[in-house]
Amino acid sequence: MTESRSQTLAASINSSLAGLMEADDRVVLLGEDIGRLGGVFRVTRGLQATFGPQRVRDTTLAESSIVGQAIGMSLSGLLPICEIQFDGFCFPAANQIITQAARLHGRWGGTDDLHLVVRIPSGGGTRGVEHHSESNESIFAAVPGLRVAYPSTGEDHRAVLDEALATPGPVLLYEPIRLYWKRVPPAPAAVPPRHPMAVRTVRPGTDVTLVTYGAMTLTALAAADEVASEVDVEVLDLRWISPIDHDGVLESVRRTGRLLVVQESCLTHGVGAEVAATVAEHAFTSLKSPVRRMGAPHEPMPPANDEYHHVVQHKDIVQALLEVVS
Amino acid sequence: MTQVTTGLTSAMRRQILEQMLIARAVDEEAILLRKQGLIDLWAPCTGQEALQVAAAYALDGVVIVPSYREVAVALVRGATPEQVVAGWSGRSFCGWQPRPLRMFPFTLVLASQMLPAVGYALGTRIQGRAEPVAVFFGDGASSEGDAAEAFNLAAVEQANVLFLNVNNGWAISKPTSEQMRTSIAARAAGFGIASRQVDGRDPEIVYDAVTAELRLLATEPGPRLIEFSVDRILSHTSSDSQEIYRDEADIAAAVSRDPVAAYRRRLLEDGTVDPDWLAELERRTSDLRADLLKEYAR
Numbered sequence: 001m002t003e004s005r006s007q008t009l010a011a012s013i014n015s016s017l018a019g020l021m022e023a024d025d026r027v028v029l030l031g032e033d034i035g036r037l038g039g040v041f042r043v044t045r046g047l048q049a050t051f052g053p054q055r056v057r058d059t060t061l062a063e064s065s066i067v068g069q070a071i072g073m074s075l076s077g078l079l080p081i082c083e084i085q086f087d088g089f090c091f092p093a094a095n096q097i098i099t100q101a102a103r104l105h106g107r108w109g110g111t112d113d114l115h116l117v118v119r120i121p122s123g124g125g126t127r128g129v130e131h132h133s134e135s136n137e138s139i140f141a142a143v144p145g146l147r148v149a150y151p152s153t154g155e156d157h158r159a160v161l162d163e164a165l166a167t168p169g170p171v172l173l174y175e176p177i178r179l180y181w182k183r184v185p186p187a188p189a190a191v192p193p194r195h196p197m198a199v200r201t202v203r204p205g206t207d208v209t210l211v212t213y214g215a216m217t218l219t220a221l222a223a224a225d226e227v228a229s230e231v232d233v234e235v236l237d238l239r240w241i242s243p244i245d246h247d248g249v250l251e252s253v254r255r256t257g258r259l260l261v262v263q264e265s266c267l268t269h270g271v272g273a274e275v276a277a278t279v280a281e282h283a284f285t286s287l288k289s290p291v292r293r294m295g296a297p298h299e300p301m302p303p304a305n306d307e308y309h310h311v312v313q314h315k316d317i318v319q320a321l322l323e324v325v326s
Numbered sequence: 327m328t329q330v331t332t333g334l335t336s337a338m339r340r341q342i343l344e345q346m347l348i349a350r351a352v353d354e355e356a357i358l359l360r361k362q363g364l365i366d367l368w369a370p371c372t373g374q375e376a377l378q379v380a381a382a383y384a385l386d387g388v389v390i391v392p393s394y395r396e397v398a399v400a401l402v403r404g405a406t407p408e409q410v411v412a413g414w415s416g417r418s419f420c421g422w423q424p425r426p427l428r429m430f431p432f433t434l435v436l437a438s439q440m441l442p443a444v445g446y447a448l449g450t451r452i453q454g455r456a457e458p459v460a461v462f463f464g465d466g467a468s469s470e471g472d473a474a475e476a477f478n479l480a481a482v483e484q485a486n487v488l489f490l491n492v493n494n495g496w497a498i499s500k501p502t503s504e505q506m507r508t509s510i511a512a513r514a515a516g517f518g519i520a521s522r523q524v525d526g527r528d529p530e531i532v533y534d535a536v537t538a539e540l541r542l543l544a545t546e547p548g549p550r551l552i553e554f555s556v557d558r559i560l561s562h563t564s565s566d567s568q569e570i571y572r573d574e575a576d577i578a579a580a581v582s583r584d585p586v587a588a589y590r591r592r593l594l595e596d597g598t599v600d601p602d603w604l605a606e607l608e609r610r611t612s613d614l615r616a617d618l619l620k621e622y623a624r
Contacts, residue, residue, distance in 0.1 A: 028452060054452055060482060065441055065475045072445025077453060095472070099435040100442060107419040107431045 010043045010180040012154020016161055017044065017081065021051050024079065027165070030057045030066050031083030031119075040085055041121060041180050063093035067118060071100055074116045079165055087122035087174070088131025101170040102145030113168030117161065122150075123215050123264055124311055125178035127304040134301045135265035137174050137214075141242035142269070147197075148242040150174040152217035156200065156239050163196045176215030197240045199248035205234035208258035208324050211249055211275050213238040216264050216312065223317035231325050241271045246278045253279050257288035258324050264311055267295030292324050334530060336598050342383065342529045343593050344607060346375040346586050349398035351611035352407045355618045356414070360564040364622040365415040371397040373559035374492060376585035377526035378402075381460075381490060384536035387428065391443035391461040393492070394432040399462070403427045407614060408621045415622060437463055437470035440489075444479050444549075447486045458543050460488045466497025468510050474517075480549035481518040488536075488543055489514065489551035492526065494558040499571040511553040519551050526554030527585045557583050 007015070021027045029044060035058040038045030048056035059066050063084055070080035084090045090097075097118065104114045124133035141148045147169055149160040157175070164171035193200050202217060203224055210233050212220045217237045224233035234252055238244060253259050259279050261272035276291045294312045302310050334342075349371055356368045371378055378398035382390070392399060400410045405422040412421025413432060420431030433439040443461035450457040467473055468491065480487045491510045495502045506513070514521040520542070524535040532554065539550045557580035561568040568577065593599045 026453075060475075060479060062475050062479070064472055065479045068438070068441025068472065068475070069445030069448060069479060072442035072447070073449035073452070074445075075442065076446045076449030076457075078449045092471075095435065095438060096441065100433075100438055103419075108424050109418060109420055111423060111425060 007154060008181050008183065009154050009157070009175070010041060013043050013157055013175065014045060014047070016154070016158040018047060018050065020081075020161060020165065021047070021055060024165075026077065026079045028055045028057065028073065028078050028080050029083070030059050030070055030073075030080055032059055032061055032066070032085050034058060034083050039083060041177065043121075043175075043180065044083070063089055063091075064096050067093040067096040067101065067116075070116055070118075071096060071104070071114065074114050075112065079115050081117040081119060081161070083119045083121075085121070086128075086132050086134075087120050087136055088134045090118075090120055090136065093118070097140070097146070097170070097172070098143050102143050105145065105169065114170050115165060115168065116170040117164045117173055118170070119173045119175060121177045121180075122174045123176050123178060124301060124304075124307050125215065127307075128177075130301075130303070133177075133304070133307070135214075135263075135296075137172075137241060138265050138270040140172050141271055141274075146170055146172055146242065147240065148172045148174070149240045150176070150214040151239050152176060152179065152214055152237055156237070159193075159196060160239070174214060178215050179218065182218070193239070194248065197243065198245045199252075200237045200239055201234065201252075202237050203233065203235040205232040205256065207232045207256055208234070208260055208321060209249070209252040209256045210235045210260045210262060210317075210321070211238060211272070212236070212262040213241055213271070214264060216262050219312070219314050220262050220317055223314050223321060226314075226318055227321050231321050233321055238271070238275075244271070244274060244278070246275075246282075249275055250279065250283050253283045254286040257286055259287070260292045260317075260320055260324050261294065262312055262317055263295045265296060266298050267293055268298045270295055289324055292320055294320055334533060338383070339530070339593060339598050340603070342379050342533070343589055343599065345379040345382075345398065345402050346529065346589060347607055347611055348614065349375045349379060349401055350586050351615055352397060352401065352410065352618065355407075355615040356411055357560075357564060359411070359619065359622050364619075365411060367414050368411075368564040369395045369397075369414070369562070370560045370564075371395055373494065373557045373580065373585065374398065374526070376529040376589060377492065377532050377554050377556055380529035380532035381536045384533050384540065385460050388488075388540065389446060389457060389459045390429045391439050391446070391459060392430060392432055393436070393439065393462045393464055393467060394434050395464070395492070396432070396462055400427070400429060403429045405429075407618050411618065411622065436467035437472040437476070439463070440467075440472055440476035441479065444476050444483070444485050444487050447480075448483055451486065456486055458486045458488060458540065460490055462490045462492060464497070465491065465493040465495065465502050465505060465510065466500070468513070469497070469505055477514055477517040477519060484548045486543060487549040488539055489519070489549060490536075491551060491553040492556060493553055494556045496558050496562070496568075496572075498562045498566060499568075509553060511551060514551040514553075519549050520546070521551035521553065523553045523555065526556040527583055527588070529585070529589060556585075559584060
């Protein structure tokens with residue numbers, strides 16, 4: 001608890017990466033400007049000085065090269081952790097991620113498992129110019145063969161890294177840019193997740209289950225606290241959006257009887273749709289009110305001045321929570 | 327066909343011819359299996375046997391990252407005909423075990439194998455056990471962005487990679503003249519890769535070239551590239567009909583340069599093999615074809 005107050009998400013990720021590199025020589029970092037500069041967000045600051053340019057590799061400005069070479073490095077015995085500079089720039093790497101990394105296990109006849117992590121800073125709220133504030137996690141969450149995580153705290157980020165390196169299969173690890181330097185990250189749950197890929201109960205409650213992930217966890221938690229006198233909200237942070245811990249969500253919804261899903265990305269074809277559909281399929285008789293989803297409209301992320309009207313805001317969640325129980 | 331002086335022993339030359347004839351037999355049988363609907367697709371290596379067999383022998387022990395047509399390479403590496411056909415039959419995506427054979431699976435998304443190949447070489451170097459890697463790709467694949475990225479990455483990182491370009495003059499129906507303004511060797515040179523063009527129809531020229539480039543790869547820093555010219559004798563795959571877009575005379579010219587027929591004739595003429603040897607091999611290849619039919623007729 002004290003640690004989460006003293007360390008920002010960025011600093012926490014930096015410590016995690018340093019710890020992993022210290023513990024295992026096979027861990028290498030690859031990305032644009034991550035070495036000399038320490039990354040455009042300074043998340044990898046100081047790591048090249050500590051571990052050298054062979055293990056903290058400033059790559060050429062080519063995303064397909066970053067992931068493509070990391071696949072080969074992984075096959076040669078290393079544990080590569082890549083950084084894509086911004087979410088909006090990951091598409092040049094999509095071919096390597098989808099047609100190669102995600103399919104390697106099957107193509108190699110199940111004999112080889114790829115240990116590969118691709119870190120992707122994501123989301124709005126920092127007045128990013130075009131392609132610097134997007135949320136495309138749902139696109140990759142839909143790809144079989146990939147595991148996709150979107151943690152909201154340094155502790156969960158570390159748990160994702162540990163899981164990714166200890167178990168087979170490539171992992172896309174989304175990081176909420178607007179929480180990198182925020183001073184008060186959400187407090188870790190008193191009750192630890194049931195298993196490494198389970199949801200985290202950020203706030204226990206009895207009236208409605210609010211499922212969210214990434215930076216929106218912080219917004220949702222604040223909204224839940226604001227309506228606490230009227231509605232007792234249980235806030236679940238998914239942490240992993242593929243696979244989703246549906247059991248954890250269903251267990252909560254069967255208790256509360258209500259579900260609100262909140263995400264920053266587009267509502268259509270998204271993570272929230274998957275959660276809502278699964279609840280409708282398996283917990284329909286427990287529901288006291290219709291499932292409610294909140295997310296961005298099916299439009300590209302607008303210029304920063306219009307973000308407020310595009311991305312779900314604190315006030316919108318407050319209103320929705322009051323409506324869901326009314 | 328150009329005669330070259332080579333260090334190849336008679337036994338080695340016979341072995342090369344043997345593997346070329348086996349690859350041709352597998353190709354011919356697979357085409358029939360496809361016609362009977364017993365497998366789903368076939369990408370023939372007919373016309374590339376000299377290049378593939380000789381390169382595979384020269385690459386002894388080196389990790390090979392193939393494109394999708396390196397049938398003869400896989401056979402020389404030790405994959406069985408059944409394993410080589412498996413990926414085209416709905417049984418699996420790759421019939422052989424990549425690790426023991428030191429040969430990656432075929433990749434159908436063109437050029438996507440090239441960056442992982444560079445990464446593999448870099449990865450072994452980072453771990454202090456630098457290994458060379460040989461990666462095959464076609465003339466068509468060279469238009470993909472990943473090919474350019476792999477050239478640049480390998481060059482700037484001075485990666486221990488031997489790029490083996492198989493230029494058969496066609497990207498399905500698009501001739502090389504409409505795909506690029508320079509040779510692939512010239513393009514690679516622009517990236518800072520030592521490169522040359524080699525006739526891929528003569529296994530002895532190929533063997534010497536690959537052996538020489540591997541030696542240079544071990545002593546000189548940086549990646550190297552060989553652009554092999556070969557003839558495309560058959561259609562792109564069993565689903566293609568080259569007669570629609572290619573001149574009859576052009577196809578006939580390609581057939582007349584058949585590397586298997588040429589090498590067979592050459593070794594027969596210089597006494598390296600005799601009719602008895604060829605007859606014995608003929609018996610072996612027809613047994614092999616019968617086994618393949620039995621396997622896939624089930």
